[in-house]
Amino acid sequence: MSDNSLRLVWVYPDLLSTYGDQGNALVVERRARQRGLDVQRVDVRSDQPIPTSGDIYLIGGGEDRPQRLAAERLLRDGGLERAVSNGAIVFSVCAGYQILGNEFVNDMGERQEGLGLLDVVTVRGEGERCVGDVLADIDPRLNLPQLTGFENHQGVTHLGPTARPFARTRLGRGNGTGDGTEGAYNDTVFGTYMHGPVMARNPQIADLLLKLALDVNALPPIDDRWYEALRAERIAAATQPA
Amino acid sequence: MAGNTEPLSPRAKLAVTAGKAAAAVSRAAGRGSGSVIGGKVALRLDPDLLGALAQHLDVVLVSATNGKTTTTRLIAEALRASGPVVSNALGANMPAGITSALAGGSDAKYGVIEVDEKYLAGVARDVTPKVIALLNLSRDQLDRAAETRMLAEKWREGLQGSKAVIVANCDDPLIVWSASSSQNVVWVAAGQEWKDDAWSCPSCGGVMQRPGDDWFCGECGFRRPTPSWVLSGDHVLDPHGSAWPIHLQLPGRANKANAASSAAVAAVFGVPPQVALERMYQVQAVAGRYDVITFQGRELRLLLAKNPAGWLETFSLIDPPPTPVILSVNARGADGTDTSWLWDVDYPRLAGHPIFVIGDRKLDLAVRLEVAGLDFRVCETLDEAVQLAPPGQIELIANYTAFQDVRRRVGN
Ligand SMILES: [Zn+2]
Numbered sequence: 001m002s003d004n005s006l007r008l009v010w011v012y013p014d015l016l017s018t019y020g021d022q023g024n025a026l027v028v029e030r031r032a033r034q035r036g037l038d039v040q041r042v043d044v045r046s047d048q049p050i051p052t053s054g055d056i057y058l059i060g061g062g063e064d065r066p067q068r069l070a071a072e073r074l075l076r077d078g079g080l081e082r083a084v085s086n087g088a089i090v091f092s093v094c095a096g097y098q099i100l101g102n103e104f105v106n107d108m109g110e111r112q113e114g115l116g117l118l119d120v121v122t123v124r125g126e127g128e129r130c131v132g133d134v135l136a137d138i139d140p141r142l143n144l145p146q147l148t149g150f151e152n153h154q155g156v157t158h159l160g161p162t163a164r165p166f167a168r169t170r171l172g173r174g175n176g177t178g179d180g181t182e183g184a185y186n187d188t189v190f191g192t193y194m195h196g197p198v199m200a201r202n203p204q205i206a207d208l209l210l211k212l213a214l215d216v217n218a219l220p221p222i223d224d225r226w227y228e229a230l231r232a233e234r235i236a237a238a239t240q241p242a
Numbered sequence: 243m244a245g246n247t248e249p250l251s252p253r254a255k256l257a258v259t260a261g262k263a264a265a266a267v268s269r270a271a272g273r274g275s276g277s278v279i280g281g282k283v284a285l286r287l288d289p290d291l292l293g294a295l296a297q298h299l300d301v302v303l304v305s306a307t308n309g310k311t312t313t314t315r316l317i318a319e320a321l322r323a324s325g326p327v328v329s330n331a332l333g334a335n336m337p338a339g340i341t342s343a344l345a346g347g348s349d350a351k352y353g354v355i356e357v358d359e360k361y362l363a364g365v366a367r368d369v370t371p372k373v374i375a376l377l378n379l380s381r382d383q384l385d386r387a388a389e390t391r392m393l394a395e396k397w398r399e400g401l402q403g404s405k406a407v408i409v410a411n412c413d414d415p416l417i418v419w420s421a422s423s424s425q426n427v428v429w430v431a432a433g434q435e436w437k438d439d440a441w442s443c444p445s446c447g448g449v450m451q452r453p454g455d456d457w458f459c460g461e462c463g464f465r466r467p468t469p470s471w472v473l474s475g476d477h478v479l480d481p482h483g484s485a486w487p488i489h490l491q492l493p494g495r496a497n498k499a500n501a502a503s504s505a506a507v508a509a510v511f512g513v514p515p516q517v518a519l520e521r522m523y524q525v526q527a528v529a530g531r532y533d534v535i536t537f538q539g540r541e542l543r544l545l546l547a548k549n550p551a552g553w554l555e556t557f558s559l560i561d562p563p564p565t566p567v568i569l570s571v572n573a574r575g576a577d578g579t580d581t582s583w584l585w586d587v588d589y590p591r592l593a594g595h596p597i598f599v600i601g602d603r604k605l606d607l608a609v610r611l612e613v614a615g616l617d618f619r620v621c622e623t624l625d626e627a628v629q630l631a632p633p634g635q636i637e638l639i640a641n642y643t644a645f646q647d648v649r650r651r652v653g654n
Contacts, residue, residue: 014441014449018381023585023613030613045441047449063389069447132579150580195582200609226612230605 005038006213009054011080012046015070016096019152021060023197024091028056028206034222035210046070050079055213056089059096061153061195064107067095071112074099084117089188089212091205093198094153097183097191098122104155117189119160125176129154133238134172134194136182139164144208147182148201148234149194157193159184166192171238188212201234203227250294257288258295258345281334281342292337295344296369299328299353302507303369303406305362305397306377308552309500310335312492312528313377314356316504319525320518324511325351333529336361337368352511359393363400373510374401375409375503377432379416380439380551381586383578390439394420409506411499412467415457419444422467430506431455431469432499435558436551438586473502478515480505486515491526494559530649534635537652538628541635542568544654546645548577550586556639563594566631568624570601570644577642581606589614595637598627601644624651 010025025041032039044050046069050057057080062070074080084090090100098104101120106112109124131152138144147167156176159165166183167174174182174193183192190209192198199206207219250258288294302321304314311333318329328347330340335356344353357365359379366374376397381390397420401408410421412429416439421427433455440457441450448461458465470481477485478501488501501522508518527533531546545560547553560567573579581603589611597618599607604620611618621627624647628636640648648654 020582020585026613045449063391065447066442152580197582197585226605226608230609233605
């Protein structure tokens with residue numbers, strides 16, 4: 001990125017913006033501006049080319065059919081893979097997370113090729129849909145506080161050798177594999193099943209993306225009062241019996 | 243054509259009586275109107291009861307994500323010009339509630355029935371409606387409801403081959419997709435502010451082009467049909483091009499749209515638009531919605547908004563700044579337990595209003611408003627918010643159970 005400006009790309013809101021996914025874009029944008037950055041947000045529709053010069057790319061969740069269409073169009077476009085090879089940061093949620101993997105099962109029940117940016121493979125879960133609050137410990141290497149989120153998915157995502165689990169669940173299903181993993185990451189590419197949207201309850205994730213984009217270790221503090229209050233409430237609600 | 247003839251079978255009669263008894267017991271126990279429990283008992287005794295009750299009526303079904311309760315009231319009011327009407331006016335819109343409502347209207351000519359989106363196809367099979375009014379479809383309660391396009395597809399399959407006249411909003415691509423498998427459709431240009439569930443062509447998945455009020459898919463040719471009824475500002479244009487003024491006690495563009503659709507429905511039964519629209523003026527608050535009440539010496543207008551499309555229409559009808567606004571959001575079972583939809587609501591439109599936030603999920607809302615860069619105050623109770631609000635009538639916007647909480651508190 002160039003000095004004081006940040007290019008934030010929101011990928012395919014026409015297909016992948018079902019669960020308030022715009023929220024992640026809004027939180028990253030807001031927190032960047034509060035640090036004095038000049039944010040250029042680009043919302044890319046699925047009939048437009050993905051710009052390759054973005055700093056941070058966000059991909060949201062969606063229904064089964066839009067997911068298939070998004071994967072087809074992203075693979076045909078090739079821009080996201082080029083951006084990642086240029087060092088761009090990608091944060092993906094739910095259907096978007098599955099698309100970044102090697103393979104997922106689409107709405108026709110067929111195995112469909114993903115972008116291969118994360119070493120994961122998603123199959124359709126046999127059990128009940130995973131719906132509800134999640135509490136998890138994020139990989140200590142990322143130096144982030146506890147993850148609080150809300151999940152709603154049928155997919156079960158298996159991690160390959162080069163993908164690290166983003167977090168370990170204390171509560172909730174995460175990747176749905178039964179091994180307690182939640183999400184995956186690899187260098188600058190992140191995937192999670194948390195929507196809600198996840199940045200509202202975990203603004204430190206937004207800050208992590210900003211730090212990676214700016215290549216700095218710390219950011220000026222901002223007023224996190226409401227985020228902290230929400231975090232505390234949701235963590236308490238998840239751990240107390242209803 | 244209705245008001246006839248064939249009496250209920252002994253089994254159906256027994257079912258109706260048992261249902262009424264159960265409803266009376268439920269009411270006596272203080273559990274509300276008892277209409278749902280009564281309907282459940284009756285349907286258990288005679289599963290064909292819904293169809294049997296409807297046989298004697300000209301039935302109109304109304305379904306949508308937003309506005310179905312109000313539109314049901316408007317249509318019922320309009321059709322009373324031509325005969326007695328039975329209706330599930332209190333919004334009990336699943337089969338048990340519908341059965342219960344119909345059982346109470348043995349002398350009626352018309353049955354005007356609000357139907358939950360998930361049950362539309364089934365109810366349409368059971369009651370052979372004369373008209374089905376389809377207003378809009380958008381995301382709602384995603385943690386438990388069907389995906390929006392899947393719902394449209396279910397409607398499309400369920401309505402195929404129906405003999406009913408479908409009165410459908412041609413400004414909502416998902417509604418057009420649902421209705422266009424039917425033979426007999428009356429298109430109403432009723433408008434729709436919310437567009438974010440139909441950027442992808444429901445037919446082929448292509449990207450939708452939406453210049454101005456028009457829309458079309460560049461890939462398969464699926465496009466907005468030509469309407470025969472048009473909402474134009476404060477008027478509705480009928481198929482002959484005559485403009486009829488809409489005078490409602492209900493506020494907002496969305497209710498004008500509901501009135502336009504209702505006029506088109508009434509016309510199917512020979513009620514002229516002028517007569518229909520004049521009668522619609524009778525409709526005041528619907529189950530507390532839009533009611534202006536006095537609480538702690540202040541005037542509060544009660545507005546219900548359950549999903550992003552509903553909030554958008556609501557923002558367009560509130561009084562301008564500096565009118566104070568109280569927002570209340572819960573996430574209990576009936577609301578959907580996932581609050582992610584807050585991020586799809588265009589809260590920046592509230593800039594300039596003094597904003598007060600209450601409800602179970604006030605902190606989710608607080609973060610949403612913080613990120614929108616708005617000034618707001620979080621309050622523990624409705625009373626506190628009302629006391630802090632600067633002078634003027636207060637607009638109160640709440641989602642489903644939050645709205646019920648407010649009504650209980652203010653004694654509405
Ligand atoms: Zn198309």
